[in-house]
Amino acid sequence: MKISIIGVGNMGSIFAEKLSEKAEKVLLVEKVPEKLERFKRKPFETADVEAAKFSDYIVLAVKPQDASDILDHLKGYTGVLISIVAGLKISKIEEHDIQKVARVMPNVGVRVEEGILAVSFSEKVHSEERESVKSLLENLGLVVEIEEEHFPAITALTGSGPAFVFIMMESFLDAAVKMGLSFEVAKKLVCKLFEGSAKLLFETEEHPAVWKHRVSSPAGTTIEGIVAMERSGVRGGIIESLLISYRRALELEGR
Incomplete structure (x- = not known):
């Protein structure tokens, strides 16, 4: 399994660490090189957005104002995009020709694997993929599937x-x-x-x-x-x- 993390800030780095336990390769996309210093070991590799498109899962962990530009580069991605971008609705992501979306709201407890992760899926994510995503997220804490309208x-x-x-x-x-x-x-x-x-x-x-x-x-x-x-x-x-x-x-x- 190959997973890409786009945005290796506070939350993105936590997802990289925890999800690496289930991935053969983790590609890290980050514009600030200093943030990648701690990841110079397997299964981590530095990559660009284009390379990330060949991953089974992409975790989008950028700032809200940077999301649209990144999504433009991911247009047509066929894997499951796991977005932890605050306030970014599934419908907005789908506008970029990305059909399989898991919107996730994590909290700070994920740092010690005791977080709460609310997740909502787009219609195109089938049941097996939903269970796979939830299984990945369980490395960070309690996972609860909700309707997207309850995100606030x-x-x-x-x-x-x-x-x-x-x-x-x-x-x-x-x-x-x-x-x-x-x-x-x-x-x-x-x-x-x-x-x-x-x-x-x-x-x-x-x-x-x-x-x-x-x-x-x-x-x-x-x-x-x-x-x-x-x-x-x-x-x-x-x-x-x-x-x-x-x-x-x-x-x-x-x-």
Whole structure:
């Protein structure tokens, strides 16, 4: 299997590393030579856009403003184009005579193979190709197939979402230091707290409220903190942050 990565920036380089585990050859197309220094080994090779057209899969990971020019050079490509370009709709790619398209929205978790990757396919991608693409993407995290119309929601929830989670984690860290714990100890505790809580919900498939009530004892410490969170509007603030991000994502897609 031959895979090409066009654009070896932050996200493109991650895709190159992770997808190389399943590819015989990975062609890298990048206009800044310094970004290719770390890839001077097999199965990586430097290439141009024309050479990339002979790959089974192409990952398009360029900036939105550069996408149109690259797509012009890829006109007539018959493999599956995996686009991770923000805001670039499948229909826009199809205008360049590229019929097989997988639009993907990854988030920062892909760096540690714990990402979320939402994917939507053009009609010309048959079922075997869809499964093959999803199998490739699973090297980077959880893969969820969605309708393309839901991409703005995914952008807000899992694209912007990590930033909101980091703010919450930072708040936990500040509180821990205020209570006398060292930053080093607090960081380990807070990271494991969020990881364990998420894993608990993921594996039990229960609603968060179920576990919230299980942790809360009558007149105990937890319920006191929950009441304080409600008074401060924490829940409403988080919801509004996500909805504002969602509305902005809709605007960027011209809706």
